[in-house]
Amino acid sequence: MTICILVTGGTFDKEYDEIHGRLFFKDTHVGEMLALGRSRVDVTVRTLMMIDSLEMTDDDREVIVANCGACQEDRIVVTHGTDTMVETARALARGVPGKTIVLTGAMVPYAFGSSDGLFNLGSAVSFAQVLPAGVFIAMNGRVLPWDRARKNRETGFFDEV
Amino acid sequence: MTICILVTGGTFDKEYDEIHGRLFFKDTHVGEMLALGRSRVDVTVRTLMMIDSLEMTDDDREVIVANCGACQEDRIVVTHGTDTMVETARALARGVPGKTIVLTGAMVPYAFGSSDGLFNLGSAVSFAQVLPAGVFIAMNGRVLPWDRARKNRETGFFDEV
Amino acid sequence: MTICILVTGGTFDKEYDEIHGRLFFKDTHVGEMLALGRSRVDVTVRTLMMIDSLEMTDDDREVIVANCGACQEDRIVVTHGTDTMVETARALARGVPGKTIVLTGAMVPYAFGSSDGLFNLGSAVSFAQVLPAGVFIAMNGRVLPWDRARKNRETGFFDEV
Amino acid sequence: MTICILVTGGTFDKEYDEIHGRLFFKDTHVGEMLALGRSRVDVTVRTLMMIDSLEMTDDDREVIVANCGACQEDRIVVTHGTDTMVETARALARGVPGKTIVLTGAMVPYAFGSSDGLFNLGSAVSFAQVLPAGVFIAMNGRVLPWDRARKNRETGFFDEV
Numbered sequence: 001m002t003i004c005i006l007v008t009g010g011t012f013d014k015e016y017d018e019i020h021g022r023l024f025f026k027d028t029h030v031g032e033m034l035a036l037g038r039s040r041v042d043v044t045v046r047t048l049m050m051i052d053s054l055e056m057t058d059d060d061r062e063v064i065v066a067n068c069g070a071c072q073e074d075r076i077v078v079t080h081g082t083d084t085m086v087e088t089a090r091a092l093a094r095g096v097p098g099k100t101i102v103l104t105g106a107m108v109p110y111a112f113g114s115s116d117g118l119f120n121l122g123s124a125v126s127f128a129q130v131l132p133a134g135v136f137i138a139m140n141g142r143v144l145p146w147d148r149a150r151k152n153r154e155t156g157f158f159d160e161v
Numbered sequence: 162m163t164i165c166i167l168v169t170g171g172t173f174d175k176e177y178d179e180i181h182g183r184l185f186f187k188d189t190h191v192g193e194m195l196a197l198g199r200s201r202v203d204v205t206v207r208t209l210m211m212i213d214s215l216e217m218t219d220d221d222r223e224v225i226v227a228n229c230g231a232c233q234e235d236r237i238v239v240t241h242g243t244d245t246m247v248e249t250a251r252a253l254a255r256g257v258p259g260k261t262i263v264l265t266g267a268m269v270p271y272a273f274g275s276s277d278g279l280f281n282l283g284s285a286v287s288f289a290q291v292l293p294a295g296v297f298i299a300m301n302g303r304v305l306p307w308d309r310a311r312k313n314r315e316t317g318f319f320d321e322v
Numbered sequence: 323m324t325i326c327i328l329v330t331g332g333t334f335d336k337e338y339d340e341i342h343g344r345l346f347f348k349d350t351h352v353g354e355m356l357a358l359g360r361s362r363v364d365v366t367v368r369t370l371m372m373i374d375s376l377e378m379t380d381d382d383r384e385v386i387v388a389n390c391g392a393c394q395e396d397r398i399v400v401t402h403g404t405d406t407m408v409e410t411a412r413a414l415a416r417g418v419p420g421k422t423i424v425l426t427g428a429m430v431p432y433a434f435g436s437s438d439g440l441f442n443l444g445s446a447v448s449f450a451q452v453l454p455a456g457v458f459i460a461m462n463g464r465v466l467p468w469d470r471a472r473k474n475r476e477t478g479f480f481d482e483v
Numbered sequence: 484m485t486i487c488i489l490v491t492g493g494t495f496d497k498e499y500d501e502i503h504g505r506l507f508f509k510d511t512h513v514g515e516m517l518a519l520g521r522s523r524v525d526v527t528v529r530t531l532m533m534i535d536s537l538e539m540t541d542d543d544r545e546v547i548v549a550n551c552g553a554c555q556e557d558r559i560v561v562t563h564g565t566d567t568m569v570e571t572a573r574a575l576a577r578g579v580p581g582k583t584i585v586l587t588g589a590m591v592p593y594a595f596g597s598s599d600g601l602f603n604l605g606s607a608v609s610f611a612q613v614l615p616a617g618v619f620i621a622m623n624g625r626v627l628p629w630d631r632a633r634k635n636r637e638t639g640f641f642d643e644v
Contacts, residue, residue: 011343018429019478021333021345037280038268040301040318107199107340113274113435119198122283125302130291140201141286156341157201172504179590180639182494184504268501274596317502359602360590362623362640429521435596441520444605447624452613462523463608479523 002042003128004073005030008064008088009050010081012117014109025050029110030079033121041125044073053081053088053105061088065095075128076101079121082151082158085137089146093135102128103146104138107156116140163203164289165234166191169225169249170211171242173278175270186211190271191240194282202286205234214242214249214266222249226256236289237262240282243312243319246298250307254296263289264307265299268317277301324364325450326395327352330386330410331372332403334439336431347372351432352401355443363447366395375403375410375427383410387417397450398423401443404473404480407459411468415457424450425468426460429478438462485525486611487556488513491547491571492533493564495600497592508533512593513562516604524608527556536564536571536588544571548578558611559584562604565634565641568620572629576618585611586629587621590639599623 007013007028014023028047048067049060068076080088082105092101104124106117124138137149139158150161168174168189175184189208209228210221229237241249243266253262265285267278285299298310300319311322329335329350336345350369370389371382390398402410404427414423426446428439446460459471461480472483490496490511497506511530531550532543551559563571565588575584587607589600607621620632622641633644 011340016430016434018333019476023343023345033280034302036277038277038301038318039280040303108338111434112338116197116199118279119194119200119283122280122302123287126284126287126299126304127291129304130288138287140199141195141283142201143287143290154341157199172501175504177591177595179494180637182497182506184506269499273499273594315502355602356624358599360599360623360640361602362625438519438521440601441516441522441605444602444624445609448606448609448621448626449613451626452610460609462521463517463605464523465609465612479521 001075001129002044002073003075003077003125004071005043005045005077005079006064006067007045007047007050008053008056008060008078008080010053010079010105011109012079012106013050015111023109028079029117030121033110033118037118037122039125041129043125044071051081053084056081056084056088061091064088065091068092068096068099068101074099077124077128078103080105082107082139082156086146086149086151089135089137089149093146096135098133100128100131100133101135102131102138102143103136162236162290163205163234164286165232165237166204166206167225167228167237167239168206168208168211169214169217169221169239169241171214171240171266172270173240173267174211176272177270184270189240190278191282194271194279198279198283200286202290204286205232212242214245217242217245217249222252225249226252229253229257229260229262235260238285238289239264241266243268243300243317247307247310247312250296250298250310254307257296259294261289261292261294262296263292263299263304264297323397323451324366324395325447326393326398327365327367328386328389328398328400329367329369329372330375330378330382330400330402332375332401332427333431334401334428335372337433345431350401351439352443355432355440359440359444361447363451365447366393373403375406378403378406378410383413386410387413390414390418390421390423396421399446399450400425402427404429404461404478408468408471408473411457411459411471415468418457420455422450422453422455423457424453424460424465425458484558484612485527485556486608487554487559488526488528489547489550489559489561490528490530490533491536491539491543491561491563493536493562493588494592495562495589496533498594506592511562512600513604516593516601520601520605522608524612526608527554534564536567539564539567539571544574547571548574551575551579551582551584557582560607560611561586563588565590565622565639569629569632569634572618572620572632576629579618581616583611583614583616584618585614585621585626586619
């Protein structure tokens, strides 16, 4: 079983620009994280975009939907900023039937050394292997069907609704 | 749903004794790891022992079996050294029917900063929530029924047999 | 010999606000860093302010000058943002004669795990113990008299002028 | 001014062998540490040996003395295990007059992520730039002439005698 990991950016992959003191995107850390986790899961990693999910447009979401639909794998993990993760999940639920799609992200950039990203990636890759077809949000060790998840902007956590 | 996490030691929880230059056990890092992972899974953590799995006796295994049987949760994660993880899994399969038990561990101590432990813990906690009753080994992002897992002592990975 | 460490903020002590995805200041990490470095240097640590040095006013500089002058130690380390480090050094050179004052900082926040801060702190504390009276910039393993140091905004490093 | 950094091993450079659960030596981390510290000090790094200082022989010490004497730099940092650091310092004091030689090491391997090594390296490189000719031990942020330093085996720290 191969899992397709589609990278879209988000806090997960933000880096610190030490010259300007800003956060920015360069390359994804997903490969490095899988290596750190000694992952033996068969994966294909593809970077679709590297953006903050607050800046994600409908066109960007169409790119994600198209790639989830077109890839040959039936089990997909999408790394994504948490702010609009549910919106992308909704687009995927409409546009990609019959596949198991798990969206995940992080509250702290992996590059900052104290990230929840490694924990979430282990979790998402695991849920993607065993859940039935559908679109899910895997954050904070838990998994929720996309239409029952809502980000709580005060706590940063996803609540079940 | 509450998951019971039973701690038995293993590489997962080894620390570096800077006075004597040796590895040793102190307290478990499971709580700290769940906090780092921003875990929102409802868990009960109990330390049963803190030992290297090469030194685990049949009596130790009986303690683990008894605790898995007696705890009120039906979903259990056992942190364990990898060397004899399969032996403990066998004892659990015989002694604790009807529960979902996931054993996990690490190849590198969490305290060494570059551990697979956080990835594996995210993975094990996830598998424990969705797998049916049975005893499983969750390592390297994958899950295997205990009787199909074997540690490859040359690579350190668990192979499917 | 006791060294007085005066904390003013800067990148050194920035943290990541995981709810809003911004950098901010909370408490200084200097104590934690000295513990990590197993420092046995006799120090007094005092936080004067926690600000980005781009926002430092002349009044703030007067506070730093007053504290350097008033403290009973003759050897002082000032942690400081790099952008206006030289300006504060100039104020100290005018206002605090007869003491060894070493300014240091970081290009990457200590909290991000991959910081130059620990290296710079080891360096600054060392230079402060052996240099004669004067005001110095200790960054990147080197030390420069304040009037020969200039931050290169393209590289982030301090050049000798 | 160029500083010669001579690597001999010690806790500084130990790594964790995840297959056998042992500590071992591979390559030095000094280059990586200087990069992490954004060091701009002009250095030449040479690995003389990679050994635990408890296993260092008189022949090994002769190699270190010969290299310190032969190198063209007058300012030298030697990374070294702490257990016999003072013995090597004694050999250097006898065999290499007229140079500033600073020995340093670590209590925790750099590879374990929570090391005093980066702090000590910043400190040693700094002391090496400004101290007069002589042989010194730079540990825990302090510097001691070699003949006044003694490792306290109970605390792991170097005491002044």
